[in-house]
Amino acid sequence: MNANYTLRDEIRDYWSARAATFDEQVGHEIFSEGEREAWRALFLRHLGPGEGRRALDLASGTGVISHLLHGLGFDVTGLDWSEAMLKQARMKAARTGADIRFVMGDAERTLEAPGSYDVLVTRHLVWTLVDPKAAFREWHSLLRPGGRLLVVDGDSVSDTLARRMIRLVERLVPGLAGAPHAPSAMRETHERILKRVYFSNGARAQEVASLLRDAGFAQTAIDRNLKPIHREQAKNLPLLKGLERATQHRYAVVAVKASA
Structure with a gap:
C-alpha cells in the first residue's frame, strides 16, 4: 500500500464506496x-427548536440528519469529506427543495470559522475518529458561547452476553439475522479500520463525555433513552438484528460550551 495512504484516507474511501447503497x-x-x-424528539429535547440558528451536521453522509435539522427550523450546513456522499446529499436536497449547504471537509479538521455555529450534531461519527481529543477541541472552537454539541453514537464492539447468545441462536437457526449490511470485502475493510481508530475497543458514553469536558465543554450529559428510535428501526430489521440493536450500548451525549 502507498506509504502516503493514511488511515484517514482509508476511512474516507470506505464510506465513499458505500455511498450508493448507504440509504438502503x-x-x-x-x-x-x-x-x-x-429523532425529532431527541433533537428537540437537547437542542430546542431551530428558529434560524446555525447548525453543522458533521460527517453528514447523504444528509439524513441535515434534513431533520432543516425540518426543525435550523440553518443547516452538512460537512463530509466523501464526494460520493455529498453528491447523494445534494441530489436529495434538490429533490426536496431543502436549502441546505453541503461542503467538503474533514470532521476532525473542518476549516470552518471559529464561533460560527449554535449547534453541532454528529451521528455514528465518533467511533471512527482517529484523534478525538483534537476533534473535540475543534468542535468546541466552532461553537458560539452557549452553543451545544449533540453526539449520537454507540459501542458495537464490546462482546456482551446478549451478543454471544445472538451468535449462538444464529448458528442454530441460520438466516435469522438476515443478510449482512455489506459485502465481505467491505466488512474486512471495516474491521481493519476499526482495529486502528482511537475507540477500537468501543466508544463508551462515559469516556466520550470525559474527553468532551477535557476539550473545554462546560457541562455534559448522557442520554441513554434512545429506545423510541430503536423500536421503530427494529420494525424494519430481522429479529436478531433488532434484538442486537436494542441491547447495544447506544447513547446521546450533549455538551455545552460555556456562555461568555
Missing part, C-alpha cells in the same frame, strides 16, 4: 414517520 440500510436512512418523530 436501517440506521442510516429513516424508513418510517415513527422513527422520524423519535
